[in-house]
Amino acid sequence: MNSSVTLEWKAVCKVDEILPGTGVGVRLPEGQAALFRTRDGQLHALDNMDPFSRANVISRGLLGSLGGTRVVASPLYKQHFCLETGKCLEDETVSLTVYPVRLRGELVEVAVG
Amino acid sequence: MGFAFTLFNSWQAETVKGDIPMTKQKVLLVGHGMVGQRFLEALADRGGLDHYDVTILCAESRPAYDRVGLTRYFTERDADALSLVPEGFMAQPGLTLKLSTRVREIDRDARVVITEAGERLDYDKLVLATGSYPFVPPIDGNDRPNCFVYRTLDDLDEIIAAADQARIGTVVGGGLLGLEAAKALHDLGLETHVVEFAPRLMAVQVDDLGGGLLKDKIEALGVTVHTNTGTRAIVDGEQHRHRMDFGEDRHLETDIIVFSAGIRPEDSLARACGLEVGERGGVVIDDYCVTSDPDIFAIGEVALWQGRIFGLVAPGYQMAETAAARLCADSEPSFQGADMSTKLKLMGVDVASVGDAHGQTPGARSAVFFDQSTGVYKKVVVSECGKKLLGAVLVGDANDYGNLLQLCLNRIDLPGEAAALIAPAAGDAPMLGADALPDSAQICSCNNVSKGALCAAIDDGATTVGDLKACTKASATCGGCAALVKQVLDSELAKRGVEVNNHVCEHFPYSRQEIYHLVRVGEIKTFDELLEKHGSGDGCDICKPLAASVLASCWNDYVLSKPHAGLQDTNDYFLGNMQRDGTYSIVPRVPGGEITPDKLIVLGEVAKKYDLYTKITGGQRVDLFGARVDQLPEIWKILVDAGFETGHAYGKSLRTVKSCVGSTWCRYGVKDSVGTAIQVEERYKGLRSPHKIKMAVSGCTRECAEAQSKDVGVIATDKGWNLYVCGNGGMRPRHADLLASDLSDEQLIRTIDRFLMFYIRTADRLQRTSVWLENLEGGLDYLKQVVLEDSLGIGEELEAQMQQVIDTYQCEWKTTVEDPQAVKRFKHFVNDDVADDNLHYVRERGQRRPAYEHERIELVQQEG
Ligand code: SRM
Ligand SMILES: Cc1cc2nc3c(=O)[nH]c(=O)nc-3n(C[C@H](O)[C@H](O)[C@H](O)COP(=O)(O)OP(=O)(O)OC[C@H]3O[C@@H](n4cnc5c(N)ncnc54)[C@H](O)[C@@H]3O)c2cc1C
Ligand code: SF4
Ligand code: FES
Numbered sequence: 001m002n003s004s005v006t007l008e009w010k011a012v013c014k015v016d017e018i019l020p021g022t023g024v025g026v027r028l029p030e031g032q033a034a035l036f037r038t039r040d041g042q043l044h045a046l047d048n049m050d051p052f053s054r055a056n057v058i059s060r061g062l063l064g065s066l067g068g069t070r071v072v073a074s075p076l077y078k079q080h081f082c083l084e085t086g087k088c089l090e091d092e093t094v095s096l097t098v099y100p101v102r103l104r105g106e107l108v109e110v111a112v113g
Numbered sequence: 114m115g116f117a118f119t120l121f122n123s124w125q126a127e128t129v130k131g132d133i134p135m136t137k138q139k140v141l142l143v144g145h146g147m148v149g150q151r152f153l154e155a156l157a158d159r160g161g162l163d164h165y166d167v168t169i170l171c172a173e174s175r176p177a178y179d180r181v182g183l184t185r186y187f188t189e190r191d192a193d194a195l196s197l198v199p200e201g202f203m204a205q206p207g208l209t210l211k212l213s214t215r216v217r218e219i220d221r222d223a224r225v226v227i228t229e230a231g232e233r234l235d236y237d238k239l240v241l242a243t244g245s246y247p248f249v250p251p252i253d254g255n256d257r258p259n260c261f262v263y264r265t266l267d268d269l270d271e272i273i274a275a276a277d278q279a280r281i282g283t284v285v286g287g288g289l290l291g292l293e294a295a296k297a298l299h300d301l302g303l304e305t306h307v308v309e310f311a312p313r314l315m316a317v318q319v320d321d322l323g324g325g326l327l328k329d330k331i332e333a334l335g336v337t338v339h340t341n342t343g344t345r346a347i348v349d350g351e352q353h354r355h356r357m358d359f360g361e362d363r364h365l366e367t368d369i370i371v372f373s374a375g376i377r378p379e380d381s382l383a384r385a386c387g388l389e390v391g392e393r394g395g396v397v398i399d400d401y402c403v404t405s406d407p408d409i410f411a412i413g414e415v416a417l418w419q420g421r422i423f424g425l426v427a428p429g430y431q432m433a434e435t436a437a438a439r440l441c442a443d444s445e446p447s448f449q450g451a452d453m454s455t456k457l458k459l460m461g462v463d464v465a466s467v468g469d470a471h472g473q474t475p476g477a478r479s480a481v482f483f484d485q486s487t488g489v490y491k492k493v494v495v496s497e498c499g500k501k502l503l504g505a506v507l508v509g510d511a512n513d514y515g516n517l518l519q520l521c522l523n524r525i526d527l528p529g530e531a532a533a534l535i536a537p538a539a540g541d542a543p544m545l546g547a548d549a550l551p552d553s554a555q556i557c558s559c560n561n562v563s564k565g566a567l568c569a570a571i572d573d574g575a576t577t578v579g580d581l582k583a584c585t586k587a588s589a590t591c592g593g594c595a596a597l598v599k600q601v602l603d604s605e606l607a608k609r610g611v612e613v614n615n616h617v618c619e620h621f622p623y624s625r626q627e628i629y630h631l632v633r634v635g636e637i638k639t640f641d642e643l644l645e646k647h648g649s650g651d652g653c654d655i656c657k658p659l660a661a662s663v664l665a666s667c668w669n670d671y672v673l674s675k676p677h678a679g680l681q682d683t684n685d686y687f688l689g690n691m692q693r694d695g696t697y698s699i700v701p702r703v704p705g706g707e708i709t710p711d712k713l714i715v716l717g718e719v720a721k722k723y724d725l726y727t728k729i730t731g732g733q734r735v736d737l738f739g740a741r742v743d744q745l746p747e748i749w750k751i752l753v754d755a756g757f758e759t760g761h762a763y764g765k766s767l768r769t770v771k772s773c774v775g776s777t778w779c780r781y782g783v784k785d786s787v788g789t790a791i792q793v794e795e796r797y798k799g800l801r802s803p804h805k806i807k808m809a810v811s812g813c814t815r816e817c818a819e820a821q822s823k824d825v826g827v828i829a830t831d832k833g834w835n836l837y838v839c840g841n842g843g844m845r846p847r848h849a850d851l852l853a854s855d856l857s858d859e860q861l862i863r864t865i866d867r868f869l870m871f872y873i874r875t876a877d878r879l880q881r882t883s884v885w886l887e888n889l890e891g892g893l894d895y896l897k898q899v900v901l902e903d904s905l906g907i908g909e910e911l912e913a914q915m916q917q918v919i920d921t922y923q924c925e926w927k928t929t930v931e932d933p934q935a936v937k938r939f940k941h942f943v944n945d946d947v948a949d950d951n952l953h954y955v956r957e958r959g960q961r962r963p964a965y966e967h968e969r970i971e972l973v974q975q976e977g
Contacts, residue, residue, distance in 0.1 A: 013943040021679030022686075024943035032942065032949075039641070039651060039679070049951070051188065054966070055695030056941070056949050060683040060742075064653030067579075067619065073654035075683035075691055080654075092592070093185045 007100060007111035014106045015043075023072065025059040028112050033099050034059035035108065036072060036083065044083040045099035045110050050074045051088075058096065137166050137207075138237040140440070141226055143216050143382065145171035147180055148413030148429035149242035150197045153208065155437035162207035165440065168234060169208070170226070172215040173265060176203070181426055181590060186269050187297045195266070219386040221406055240436060241383060241396060241404070241411040245376035245424070250285065254347030259354055260370045263294045272371065276301040279368030281353055283307070285344060287314040291373035292459045295336050298371065299460070304970055305336045306365060308357065310343045310374075318455060318466040322483060323508040326490045330462045330509065335967020339365070376424055378415045391417040400447040402436040410436045423451055426590065427559045434561075452522060452558060456507075456514045456591070463511035468504035468521045469494055477503055480532040491535035493517065500526050502534070515597035523554050547600040556597055559590035564601055571605045578602060617878055618655040621648045625803065625878045629663050638668060639676040658682045659878050662765055665801035666873050667914075669921040671928050673935055684763035687742055687939065688749075688925055694952060694963035697745060699725070699737040700762035701752050702798060705772040705790035705810075706733030715755040723748060726960045732769035732807070734760060739961055741948050746936045749926045758924040761799060765879075767806045770794035771819065775812025775829070784829035786812035789858070793827070796862065797869065799922045800915075803876040803885075806869070807842075821849045824882040825865055830854075834861045838868055838896075841883035850886070850893050853901060863912065867900045870911035 012026045012035065023036040025048055032048040036059075048056045053076045061072040061081075066089065071080040080089040086096035100111040142149055149169065156162060171177075178195040179185075186195060203210050211228075218227045225235045247262035249255050259275050262268055276282065282298035284291045287309030299305040307314070313324025314331070328338045342359050350356035353366040378395040389397040389405035395417025402410045412432035414424060423429065428451030435448045456465035472479050476497030483490050489509040496503055502520040507513060513535065520527065520534075527534070550556075552565035562585045570584050578599050582588050588595040616622050621643075623631065628643070637643050640660045644652055652660075661680035665672060672678075672685055684690050689697030701716070716735050720727045723744060725737040740748055749759075761767060770793050773779070775786030790810040800806070808825040809818040820826025826837035826849050833855035840849030853864055876885040889895060898904035929935045941949045953964040 017943055019675065019678055019938075025941050025949075027942040027945040027947070035943065050695075053693060053695070054951075054969075055693070056951050057683070057691065057695040060686065060691075060695075062654040062657055062682060063651070063679065064657065065620075065651035066653060067577075068650075070651065071653070076693070076695070078654060093182065093188065095189050 009102065009109040010112050011104075011107045011109050013108055015103060015108050016106070018108070021063055023059040023061065023063070025056065026110060028099075028110065030112070032056055033110060034061070034072070035101065035110065036063060038063060038070065038083075042070075042083075043101040043103060043108060044070070045101045046072070046081060046083070046086050047096040049096075050076055050079075051094050051096070052077050052079055137164060139235060140165045140167045140238045140240060141234060141236040142167055142169045142240045142242060143226065144242040144244055144379075144413075144415075145169050145173070145177045145210065146242060146244045146413065147177060147197060147426050148244070148433050149240075150177035151430045152240060152242060152412060152433035152437055153202075155434045156440060157202075157205060159437055159441040159443070161437060161441045162205060165238070166207050167209070169210045170214045170216050170228065170234075171210065171212050173267070174213045175266060176210060176212065178266065179590075180264075183263075183266070183269065184293050184297050186266060187273070187300055190273075192266055216382055219382050219409075221386050221388075221409075224408070237408065238440060239409045241409065241415055242413045242433075243379040243382065243415045245414040245422075246379050247372060248375040248377050249372045250344070250374050252344050252347060254355070255372070257347055257355060257370075259368065260347070260372065263290060263297075263371055263373050264376075269297075272297070272369065273301070275369050276303060279303055279354075281306070281367045282369040282371065283357065283365060283367040284371045284373055286373035286375065287311070287338065287340065288317060288373065288375065289315060289455070289457065289459070290376075291371075292331065294371045294373050295331075296460045298369070299334070299336055302970065303369070306367065307331075307336060307338045308342050308344060308359075308365070309338070309340045312341050314338065314340065315464065318470060319464065319506050319508060320471060320492065322481070323464075323490045323492065323506050326483075326485070326488060326508050327459075327462060327464060330488055331460055334460050334462075335965070335970060336460065376414065378417070378422055380415055383411070383415075391420065391422075395422045398432075398448075400435075400449065401439045401444075402432050402448055403439070410439070412436050418448060418450065421450070423453070425451075425453060425455065427451060427561070428453075430559070431561060454518050454521070454558065456511050463507065463509060465507040465511040465514040466505070467507075467514070467518050468502070470504045470506045472504065474503050478531075480535065482532075482535045493531050493534050495527065495531040499531065502527060502531070505535075512596075515594065515600070518558075519550055519554055519597075523551060525549075547597065547604045550601075556601060557585075557587040557590075557594040559594075560586040562587040567598065567601050568605055571602065571609070575602075576606065576611070617659055618653055620644070620650045620652050620656050623647065625659060625663070626875050628659065629666070629874055632660075632663050632667055638664070638670075640664070640680050641676065652680075654682070655878070658685070658765075661685065662801045662803070666918070669799075669801070669918050671923060672925055673929060673938075678938075687745060688759060688763060688929065689740065689745060690763045692738060692963065695949065696739050696741050696952065696963075698762065699740055699745070699748060699752070700730070700734060700760040701757035702760040702794070703734040703769075704794040704798075705770055705787050707772070707787055707791060708734075712755065712757070715752070715757070719748060719751055724961055726962055733771050734769060736762070739954075739963070741941065741952070742939050743941050743946075743948055746930050746939050750930045753924070753927050753930055758798070759926040764799075764801065765804050766799060766801050767794070767797045767808070769807060770797075771807075771809035771823070773811050773817035775810075779812060781815060782812035782829070783831050784812055784834070786810040786818065786827075786829060789827065789829075789834075789861075790818075793825075793862075793865070796919060797865075799925075800869065800873075800918055802869070802873050804879050804881045806882070822846065823849065825868070827861065833857055836861060836864055839882040839886040841881050843881075845883075847883040847887075852893075852897065864900060866915040867908055867911045868896075870915050871896075871899055871907075874911075 018024050018037040021039045023034050026033045026035045033045045034048040036044045048058050050057050060075045070083040073080050081096050086098040088094040102109050177197045215229045216226050217229045225233050247264050261272050282303035283306040284295045285308050287307045295305050295307050314327045344357050345360050346358045347355050350366040354368045357365045380390050380396050383396040396411040398411050398416045402412050404411050413429040454467040472494040477494050479494045481492045492506045494504040505517045550564050554564045575581050588598045657680040720737050726739050728736050730736045770790040772787045772790030776782030777787050806824045809820040809823045810827040811818040811820045812829050820828050821837050822840045822842045828835045836853045837849035838852045841847040953969050954961045955964050
C-alpha cells in the first residue's frame with residue numbers, strides 16, 4: 001500500500017455482525033466488497049465479484065487455509081483467493097483487489113479511494 | 114586492478130578455459146526485455162560478472178517485466194507483480210542499469226553507442242536484445258487518437274485510460290496476440306470486435322477447420338469476429354469515434370482500435386551501423402548468437418538464425434544462455450533452433466499447436482477428429498512411415514498437448530494407430546505416461562527443464578509442484594507444462610515410495626470414515642473441537658463441509674446454528690443451490706411427487722409474485738429459480754406457511770423418492786407405491802450423508818419410477834417388496850443390485866435403515882452408494898451379510914442411530930424463517946438493505962433467465 005495515498009475510511013458494520021469464520025457483503029461508494037472475519041478474529045476485505053463467473057458472490061465463499069495461505073473459496077467454481085493479496089491460487093493471471101480494513105472499537109472500517 | 118588480478122588467478126587455478134580477458138571488460142546490453150534479463154542472470158550464474166562490467170540500456174521506464182503475462186496487468190493493475198528482476202539483483206557489483214535510455218546509434222569503428230540524450234558509452238562487447246515492435250498496417254488514419262498497439266505496459270496504461278470513455282473496441286489482427294488483446298478489451302467491458310484479413314483466426318498455428326471452430330467459440334463468448342476483412346481506411350465515425358471502412362459498403366464503428374497485426378524485429382540500430390540483416394528484417398546470427406561483427410551479439414526476437422525469427426520467449430532464453438556462455442568462453446550450449454509448439458488458453462478456449470501443424474513435411478499424413486457439438490477439433494500429423502508424430506493442432510480440448518509434444522520432440526515411436534491418439538475416448542487412447550519419457554525429455558520448454566532435472570529436484574526433497582517451480586522454474590512462465598510437471602512429480606514420488614494417502618485434505622490426516630469414527634467415538638460436537646483434537650491449520654472448503662455433514666449425520670443439529678454456520682458450503686448456508694449469476698433456486702419437498710392442486714397454486718403464485726423461472730425437475734418436483742439471497746426468507750415464509758418443507762436440493766442428503774402412481778390408479782399396480790414412497794421420503798428427509806441419496810418406489814415390475822437407477826429402489830411384487838440398492842444415473846450410470854426380495858413393509862424399512870447408516874459410516878467424501886459398493890471389500894455379498902444377517906452385530910446400533918436422526922428432524926427453512934437472527938444473515942450487504950445491482954436478465958419462452966456475458970454487455974449499456 002502506498003503510504004502517500006490518503007485513505008478514506010468508511011465504517012461498514014459492527015464486528016459482531018459477522019460470525020467468526022464467515023463473510024458478509026459490503027456496499028462501498030463505488031462497487032462492493034466481501035468482508036471476512038476469520039475464526040481467530042482477523043478481518044479481510046476483497047472484491048465481491050468473482051472474476052470467473054462475474055457474480056457478486058465472494059462474500060459467500062468458505063474460508064480456510066491452504067499450505068499456510070489464508071484463502072476464501074469462490075462458492076461457484078471453487079477457485080481459491082489469498083485473503084492477504086487477493087491472488088487466485090489456481091490461475092495466477094487473476095486476482096481480487098484487496099481493501100485495507102481496520103477495527104475501531106466495535107466498528108469495522110474499510111478503506112476506499 | 115589488483116583485485117581483478119587475484120580473482121583471475123584464483124579462477125585460472127581451477128579451470129583452464131579459452132581466452133577470458135584479464136581486466137574487466139565493458140559489455141553494453143541494449144534492451145532490457147525478457148531475454149535481456151535472462152542474459153544477465155545467465156552471465157551472473159556463470160561468474161561472468163567477475164570479468165565484465167555490464168551497463169544495461171533500457172528504453173522503457175521500468176526494468177524487465179513479464180511480457181508474456183502482460184495481459185494480467187488489466188486485472189491486477191500491478192506493474193511490480195510482473196517484474197522479472199529478483200530483489201537485489203541489480204545491486205550486484207558489475208551491473209549498472211539505465212532506465213528510460215534509448216540508444217540512437219552504434220559507431221562500430223569507435224566501439225561506442227550514442228543514446229538519444231547524447232550520452233556516449235564505449236564497449237568491448239555489445240549485446241543487442243531489442244526485441245521487436247508491433248507492425249501497424251499502412252492504413253489511412255492509423256495514427257488517429259485512440260489507436261494503440263499491444264506490447265508494453267505503457268501501451269496498456271493508454272488503453273485502460275481510453276476504455277473509460279469507450280463502448281466499442283476493435284482489434285485488428287486475429288493472431289495469438291490479437292485474441293489476447295481482444296480478451297483484454299472484453300474484460301474492460303467493451304463490446305469487442307476482431308478484424309482479421311486472413312480467412313481464419315490464428316492462421317499461423319491452426320488450420321481452417323480449427324480456425325473456424327475457434328471463431329465459433331470466441332463468438333459464443335460475445336466477441337464478434339470478422340474474417341476475410343481488410344480495412345481500407347479509418348475515418349470519423351457517426352456514433353463512435355472511428356469508422357473502419359472495409360470497402361463494398363461494409364464498415365464498423367468503434368471507439369478504440371488496437372493493432373495487433375504481427376511483429377517486426379527491432380533491428381534499426383543494426384541496419385544503420387551496417388550489420389548483416391535478413392531480407393525481411395532480423396539481425397543475422399550464428400550458432401553462438403554472434404552477428405557479422407564478432408564483438409556484437411544479438412539475442413531474442415531481434416535475432417535471425419538460419420533465416421528464422423523466433424517470436425516466442427523460450428528460444429530467446431536459449432539464445433541468452435548461449436551468448437552468456439560464449440562470453441564466459443564456454444562453447445556449450447550453442448543455439449540449435451527451437452521448437453515453436455504452443456499451448457494457450459485464449460478467452461477460455463484451449464488452443465495448442467505442436468511441431469509441423471500444417472503437415473508441410475513431404476509425405477506427411479494427417480488424422481482429424483472434429484466434433485462440432487462439443488467444440489473439439491484435433492489433428493495429428495504423422496510421418497510417411499506412420500511411426501513418428503510430426504505435429505498436431507488442438508482446439509477446444511488441449512489435454513493431450515503434453516503427451517503429443519513429448520512424442521513429437523523426443524521422436525518416440527507411436528504407441529499405436531495415429532488416430533487413436535486423438536480418439537474421443539481419452540481413457541482408451543494410448544497414453545504416454547510420464548514414466549515412459551526418457552530423462553532427456555524436455556518437460557518445460559519455456560525454461561528448458563528436462564525430466565531429469567525434475568527428478569533431481571525431487572531427489573533433493575521437492576514434493577509439490579510449487580517446490581519444483583521454485584527450484585527449476587518449470588511451469589513458471591506460460592504454465593502450459595503444469596499438468597505434465599505434476600504427472601512426473603506424482604509418478605516419481607510413487608516410485609520413491611511416498612505414500613499416496615486418502616486424507617481428506619491437508620488439515621486432517623484421516624479419511625472420511627476415520628473422521629466419522631473420531632466424531633462418534635469422541636462425541637465431538639463442533640468443527641473447532643475436531644480441528645483442535647485431530648487436525649491442524651484453519652480448515653478449508655473440503656474439510657469444513659465434510660465435518661458439517663458428519664456432525665449432522667451423527668448429531669443432527671440445526672445446520673445454521675453458530676458453530677456450524679461457517680462450515681457450510683454456500684448452498685447449505687443459504688439453504689438453496691447457487692445459480693450461475695449468484696442467485697438461488699427454491700425446491701420445496703413434494704414427497705413421492707404427489708401434490709394437491711392447492712399447493713400447486715401456491716407454487717404458481719409465489720413464482721409469479723417473485724418472477725421466478727419455473728421448471729418441473731427430473732425428480733418429480735418443481736424448481737423455482739432466480740431468487741436473490743435477500744428474497745429467500747420471505748419466499749420460504751410463504752411456502753412454509755402453506756405447508757411446504759425444504760426439499761434439501763442443496764444438501765448432501767436425501768433428495769427425492771420418486772414414485773409411479775401404482776395401485777392408487779394404475780390397472781397393473783400391485784401395491785401402493787405412492788404411499789410407500791411418501792412414507793420413505795418422510796422418514797429419511799434431512800438425513801445428511803457422504804453424497805446425495807435418491808430413491809424410488811415402483812408399483813409393479815414395469816418399473817415406471819426407474820427404481821433400479823437409484824441408490825435405494827423399491828419394486829412391488831405380489832409377494833412383497835423387492836429392494837434394490839446402489840444404482841446411479843448421472844455421470845456413470847449403474848444398474849442397482851437386488852439386496853433382498855419379498856420384504857414386508859416393516860422389513861423393508863428396517864433394511865433401508867441399516868443399509869443407509871452403514872453407508873454413511875463407511876463411505877468416502879462425495880462417494881455415491883454405487884461407487885461405495887464397488888469399492889467395498891467383499892462387495893454385495895458382504896453388504897448382504899452386514900445388513901441382512903447382521904454379521905458385525907451392529908444391526909441394532911445402526912437402527913438406533915437412524916432413529917435418532919429421524920427423531921431430531923427439523924425443517925431447516927421453518928427454523929430459519931422463525932429465527933430473526935438467522936434471517937438477518939440473508940442480506941446481500943451488511944451495511945445496506947438494497948439488493949445486488951449486478952443482476953441482468955433476459956426473457957426467453959415467457960420466463961426470466963440470467964443474461965449471458967455477451968448479452969450482459971448490451972444490457973448494461975442500455976441501462977447505463
Ligand atoms: C433441477 C434438476 C434438473 C432438472 O431441471 O430436472 C437438477 C439440477 C441439478 N443437479 Fe441433478 N438435477 C436434477 C435431477 C437429476 C437426476 C435425475 C433424477 O434424480 O431422477 C440425476 C441422475 C440421477 C442420479 O443422481 O443418479 C442428476 C444427476 C446429477 C449429478 C450427477 C450425480 C452422479 O452421481 O453422477 C450432479 C452432480 C453432483 O451431485 O455432484 C447433479 C447436480 C445438480 C445441481 C445441484 C448442480 C449444481 O451444483 O448447481 C443442479 C442444481 C439444482 C438447483 O439449482 O436446484 N445432478 N440430477 C433435477 C432436480 C431433481 C430434484 O427435484 O431434486
Ligand atoms: C501480450 C503478449 C503476450 C505474449 N505471450 C507469449 C506467450 O504466451 N509465449 C511466448 O513464448 N511468448 C509470448 N510473447 C512474446 C514474448 O513476450 C517475446 O518473445 C519476448 O518478450 C521477447 O523478448 P526480447 O527480450 O527479445 O524482447 P522484449 O521483451 O520486447 O524486450 C526488448 C526491449 O528492448 C527495448 N529496446 C528496443 N530498442 C531499444 C533501443 N534502441 N535502446 C534501448 N532499448 C531498446 C524495448 O523497449 C524492450 O524493452 C508475448 C508477447 C506479448 C506482447
Ligand atoms: S444436467 Fe448439468 S446442467 Fe442440467 S441440471 Fe444437471 S447439473 Fe445442471
Ligand atoms: S512450458 Fe511454459 S512454463 Fe513450462
